[in-house]
Amino acid sequence: MGNRKRIVEMCLDLMNEEGSRAVGTSRIADELGISPGNLYYHFKNREEIVMVIYEDLDADFRAALVEDVHAPISPERFAGFFLRTLQVAWEYRFFFGGMLHLLRRDEELAARYAGLQAWAIDTIEGILTQLIKDRSLTRPKAKTGLRSMAINLWIVWSNWIRFIQVSDPSGEVRRDHLIQGVGQLLDILAPYLDPSFEKAGRRVLTRELKKFAEEAADPAS
Amino acid sequence: MGNRKRIVEMCLDLMNEEGSRAVGTSRIADELGISPGNLYYHFKNREEIVMVIYEDLDADFRAALVEDVHAPISPERFAGFFLRTLQVAWEYRFFFGGMLHLLRRDEELAARYAGLQAWAIDTIEGILTQLIKDRSLTRPKAKTGLRSMAINLWIVWSNWIRFIQVSDPSGEVRRDHLIQGVGQLLDILAPYLDPSFEKAGRRVLTRELKKFAEEAADPAS
């Protein structure tokens, strides 16, 4: 694998582990056993590395939210949206952790992320609208209810990992925390969901939790 | 006013404006027209300044959430909890913006904030329980529903300001954004709220919005 790619991956790993601020260009180079000069041959500056990573995040998130959206939306697929996107939030957790600072220092990144956020909220609203058509969701009374719901889902989604990290500073985030996050998102919608749809969605979580517990007990597989 | 206090206030202002990371000790001293040495006479290090500010935040938040909690809880008081606490989140927005980084570099701060978070979620759950006793809120079906609701309220609360900041990178956060945030929090509870209780709560927001619009139109007052 070329050094360019190795730099990006090391940067992502280190930043996820220690936060974006703690990771500088010299640190990345050190860790890879290459020279700072080499790193700067591949990238104009530190921002550029982060931007490359952000592009992956952006693409992964959009793919996770758009994948398999054909109507009607099954509870399994609906739970899948949440689970896949939370997985993305986990894989790029450094970004959400240090977001404000990263965006402040890079206007282009700020604009792009604002765009992703706007798109995400619209798309979530679209999914909710589809659920209403499918009769899996009751329309909220207030006109702005759907949008408000989409915003709340987005906020909880984009901050769930941080919430877990802060709750237990010395603990690590595990897959069951992600599954718990999906439950948390479902709870926002619960009062509007068709009971059997909700039940089926929750079953997916129970199944995932079981799978995780088994893997944890038997790491061989 | 003594320099110690001026340092704390300047630090808070600068960090709120530019993010905690962008503000160093030399910058604070510069801005106040005092020497770095003077700053270090008053504080052991930068962490200590942040800790002093955090202590205010902690106290202000607790006071805002506990103030005037006698049962039964009126819709006006309930809306007041949200409005006052969001005001606190706004006054110390630097902390929420750079939280993960701040907590990573200061174990004591991390422990204290984790404590505040746990207390807050418990206290919110307590308020919801009181609302159920008052018959202003319907108990959610799931056993863990109340707690989940409290967590969602907390997550949206603690990240609302950041959400607004990121939504419009070049815009400023105004009081009407805070009021919108209260609406957002109410929406999480809406399906469980007694309709007349909810209506009265919303009226508080309309009134606050009107007050803000008038003040904006007539800054003299």
Place this chain on the structure above:
DNA sequence: GTCTATACATAGATAGAC
């Protein structure tokens, strides 16, 4: 309490050899 001067570490970035 406050100042000047300075030490020290680290991070971002570049020049030029190989």
Place this chain on the structure above:
DNA sequence: GTCTATCTATGTATAGAC
């Protein structure tokens, strides 16, 4: 494509005079 060497800027913090 990669290296060594180095520059520059900045931030944290201290020593010692006033």
